[in-house]
Amino acid sequence: MNWRIKQVDRLVAYSVLSAVLATWLLLTGLDAAKAFIGAAADIGQGNYGIGAVMLQILCTVPRRAYEWFDSAALIGSLLGMGALAGTGELIALRSAGLSKLRICLSVAWSLGVLTLLVAVMGDTLGPRGEQQAQSLLLQAKSSSVAIGQRSMGVWARDGDTFINAKRGITRQVQGLREVQLSDVRVFEFAPKGQLLSIAVAESAVHSSGQWTMQKVRKTEFVDAQANSTTEASVSWKSGLDPRYLALSIVQPAYLSISDLRRNIRALKRNQEFSRPFELAYWAKVFWPLNVLVLVVCVLPFAFGALRSGGMGKRIFVGMVLAIGWNFLQRALVNVGAVYNINLAFATLLPALLLALLAYLYFRRA
Known part of the structure; x- marks a missing residue:
């Protein structure tokens, strides 16, 4: 041939x-x-x-x-x-x-x-x-969540608290949509801008209407001291809307x-x-x-x-x-x-x- x-x-x-x-x-x-x-x-x-x-x-x-x-x-x-x-x-x-x-x-x-x-x-x-389309969608619908570039992941704001997650996924569990964030960092500030605490968690899951953080190491700054504690699981009180977080998560196929x-x-x-x-x-x-x-x-x-x-x-x-x-x-x-x-x-x-x-x-x- x-x-x-x-x-x-x-x-x-x-x-x-x-x-x-x-x-x-x-x-x-x-x-x-x-x-x-x-x-x-x-x-x-x-x-x-x-x-x-x-x-x-x-x-x-x-x-x-x-x-x-x-x-x-x-x-x-x-x-x-x-x-x-x-x-x-x-x-x-x-x-x-x-x-x-x-x-x-x-x-x-x-x-x-x-x-x-x-x-x-x-x-x-x-x-x-x-990524640009999802960023435009979030900017139009919500001012509390933003998509970071490349390894920056997802950034969100809940009052005086700022949350960063390197990765996130959404999945269906027993017919309910669940949002899971990985490598999470929570920065809590005072109204005047002083850093009050930093919490580092292996993951954070929103299920049944509440957030739960796993393997948490929290450092609180009081006066001139820094006090650190470690817990296996912590209930996270946050008004962060998982619907907007789900929009910010780029699917693996994309x-x-x-x-x-x-x-x-x-x-x-x-x-x-x-x-x-x-x-x-x-x-x-x-x-x-x-x-x-x-x-x-x-x-x-x-x-x-x-x-x-x-x-x-x-x-x-x-x-x-x-x-x-x-x-x-x-x-x-x-x-x-x-x-x-x-x-x-x-x-x-x-x-x-x-x-x-x-x-x-x-x-x-």
């Missing part, structure tokens, strides 16, 4: 990339419009107006574009190949001696550079835009690879639960490979459908395959996490299984 770029590669690239870009723009636009409609319901809370909503949604566009690219690549590739099939060019390529594998690899080559560019965007503009790696190291060093960050880390690392493997391995199974169906059928096939792939990937990753299988292998396993099926198909063909 001659692997040099030929006219056929340019033909396939033009047809596929134009369809992928159009599909990508449509999916991202619909997702942003849906988010705008949902956010518009909160207009009027604090300084949250139509301008703040539009700016917030605009900041999340890079993240949304990254999340929808895999589906757009799959559906767009099917549409592009369907366009070639509709004009008879796909049959002409097959008659000229090009195998299905060679044509599918032309699709992969045309998508390869774009996929890498999107991966870079998802690791740079996506996390920064998401962090960059470097930030995820930094959080994983910190959590493991402190012997804390790091699995959500590890899952997000390996999903980002293998994302370009998963996209290309999915496109290359699915196209051969759709060749027959592309020759006999119209655009509606191609879109339906693409949607079914994209949804099926997402379910398979999540199921295998969750099973691997439950049985303590290496998370890198569990994340890569769906792509390996799909590649094996494709290999058997091409070998038989």
Whole structure:
């Protein structure tokens, strides 16, 4: 097989990339419009107006574009190949001696550079835009909570008390949303600005309407002395609203690879639960490979459908395959996490299984 770029590669690239870009723009636009409609319901809370909503949604566009690219690549590739099939060019390529594998690899080559560019965007503009969007949302709705940059974490104010948490997560426990802060520091000041005490806690959890700090070391400053005490658990009386704290917490899937790696190291060093960050880390690392493997391995199974169906059928096939792939990937990753299988292998396993099926198909063909 001659692997040099030929006219056929340019033909396939033009047809596929134009369809992928159009599909990508449509999916991202619909997702942003849906988010705008949902956010518009909160207009009027604090300084949250139509301008703040539009700016917030605009900041999340890079993240949304990254999340929808895999589906757009799959559906767009099917549409592009369907366009070639509709004009008879796909049959002409097959008659000229090009195998299905060679044509599918032309699709992969045309998508390869774009996929890498999107991966870079998802690791740079996506996390920064998401953080900026959440910061804008908090500034408009609440003046007591702010998002710090990089390792600064979350800052919040409760009267004369200032709270800093390096990390935070939200989770569902028995149907209730729970906010957990890690590596917490609470600075208590007097009305005139004197520092009264510093409390350092391993974690702080808001559950059942109250805050509880674990493994607390508190230092109180009285006159010229500093008195330190240590307690395993302390009930924290704070009027800090966990709803706004939940808004300030950036989800692991929205962090960059470097930030995820930094959080994983910190959590493991402190012997804390790091699995959500590890899952997000390996999903980002293998994302370009998963996209290309999915496109290359699915196209051969759709060749027959592309020759006999119209655009509606191609879109339906693409949607079914994209949804099926997402379910398979999540199921295998969750099973691997439950049985303590290496998370890198569990994340890569769906792509390996799909590649094996494709290999058997091409070998038989």
